[in-house]
Amino acid sequence: MEGRDVIGYCKRSLPFSSVNAIIYAHFMPLNKEKICVIVPAYNEGAVIGNVLKALDKSGYRNVIVVDDGSHDDTYHVAKSNGVKVLRHGLNRGLGGALGTGIEAAIRLGNDIIVTFDADGQHDTADIEKVALPIYQKKADVVIGSRLKNRVGMPWYRVLMNVLGNLATYMLFGIWCSDTQSGLRAFSLDSAKRLEIRSNRMEVSSEIIREIKRLNLKMVEIPIKAIYTEYSLSKGQSLFTGIKTFFRLLLHRLMH
Amino acid sequence: MTTIHIVITIFVLFAMSRTFLRLREGEINKAQFAFWFVVWSLVAVVGYWPGVTQNLADFLGIDRGIDSVVYVSIVILFYLVYRAYVKLEHLEQDITKVIREEAISEFSKNAKKD
Numbered sequence: 001m002e003g004r005d006v007i008g009y010c011k012r013s014l015p016f017s018s019v020n021a022i023i024y025a026h027f028m029p030l031n032k033e034k035i036c037v038i039v040p041a042y043n044e045g046a047v048i049g050n051v052l053k054a055l056d057k058s059g060y061r062n063v064i065v066v067d068d069g070s071h072d073d074t075y076h077v078a079k080s081n082g083v084k085v086l087r088h089g090l091n092r093g094l095g096g097a098l099g100t101g102i103e104a105a106i107r108l109g110n111d112i113i114v115t116f117d118a119d120g121q122h123d124t125a126d127i128e129k130v131a132l133p134i135y136q137k138k139a140d141v142v143i144g145s146r147l148k149n150r151v152g153m154p155w156y157r158v159l160m161n162v163l164g165n166l167a168t169y170m171l172f173g174i175w176c177s178d179t180q181s182g183l184r185a186f187s188l189d190s191a192k193r194l195e196i197r198s199n200r201m202e203v204s205s206e207i208i209r210e211i212k213r214l215n216l217k218m219v220e221i222p223i224k225a226i227y228t229e230y231s232l233s234k235g236q237s238l239f240t241g242i243k244t245f246f247r248l249l250l251h252r253l254m255h
Numbered sequence: 256m257t258t259i260h261i262v263i264t265i266f267v268l269f270a271m272s273r274t275f276l277r278l279r280e281g282e283i284n285k286a287q288f289a290f291w292f293v294v295w296s297l298v299a300v301v302g303y304w305p306g307v308t309q310n311l312a313d314f315l316g317i318d319r320g321i322d323s324v325v326y327v328s329i330v331i332l333f334y335l336v337y338r339a340y341v342k343l344e345h346l347e348q349d350i351t352k353v354i355r356e357e358a359i360s361e362f363s364k365n366a367k368k369d
Contacts, residue, residue: 066358084362084366085362086358087358087361087362088354088355089354089357089358092351092354092355095351096355099351099355100355100358103355104362107359197348199347199348199351250340250344251344253337
């Protein structure tokens with residue numbers, strides 16, 4: 001079972017689970033309506049239509065797109081796909097967009113919140129895998145790890161991600177095999193407690209820091225990464241990586 | 256009076272007048288004005304009597320007086336840049352909060368209409 005691939009980070013027992021809920025979750029299949037998929041998007045008009053269609057085809061109808069002040073037709077493409085769309089008046093970066101999506105999902109009272117990249121690099125079949133440990137009350141946060149399933153991942157991507165993991169470990173003292181992954185799942189309770197301050201790419205490492213600070217139980221599930229020319233061109237460059245590291249360093253000094 | 260004295264006098268007078276104008280416009284308070292007044296006065300003192308820096312140098316264990324001024328200035332500049340960065344970061348976070356609330360309320364309004 002996928003959920004068994006667990007790196008139990010925290011020793012404490014889960015606060016919100018009752019024996020009944022666990023037994024129920026084991027016997028009742030996971031209802032996809034219960035999963036709220038958040039798709040942060042900035043200038044993804046060319047691909048977001050396909051991503052949303054794939055989500056719909058896989059049965060995910062509870063989708064929130066956060067258009068982060070795009071200059072292209074991201075907003076209209078998302079709207080025409082019949083999903084919930086929130087629009088930032090100004091571009092705030094990945095962290096800002098994720099924060100808005102999570103806040104909206106909390107206010108709408110969703111039990112399982114999944115973040116999903118808009119560039120088409122994730123497989124919709126992996127959503128259920130990351131949501132399952134939350135549904136079964138086995139985890140508070142699930143990180144979909146591309147590094148546990150490296151098929152098709154270019155070597156420089158592996159190197160960049162390992163460097164990102166090392167930087168996160170050095171700054172916050174918690175090891176995760178794919179800190180920069182865009183596919184994650186949160187329980188409603190853990191999402192409410194997260195304090196996301198950063199606006200840009202450093203949000204991914206910040207989420208890992210919050211997992212440690214709040215003593216949340218983290219599980220890593222191997223996921224597939226679909227690398228197309230488009231998703232590779234949209235990924236972080238070495239220069240962005242260095243900038244992100246320095247911002248994380250300053251955040252560490254600030255707080 | 257050497258050229259450096261003239262340059263420093265003009266610079267310090269200009270800086271103090273700007274600080275005073277900012278106080279009059281209410282952009283800075285009296286404490287901030289006092290801080291900058293002391294800073295610019297120290298610049299004038301060091302410009303006119305560079306010998307006083309030797310005391311600082313001796314205290315810090317540095318050979319030349321002027322070196323100690325450069326070292327201390329760099330440390331202060333680093334601190335000021337850091338402070339400016341922290342302020343900027345908080346400002347960015349506040350902007351995000353405003354944009355977020357606006358996006359969510361706009362979404363709720365549209366949802367009610369539909």
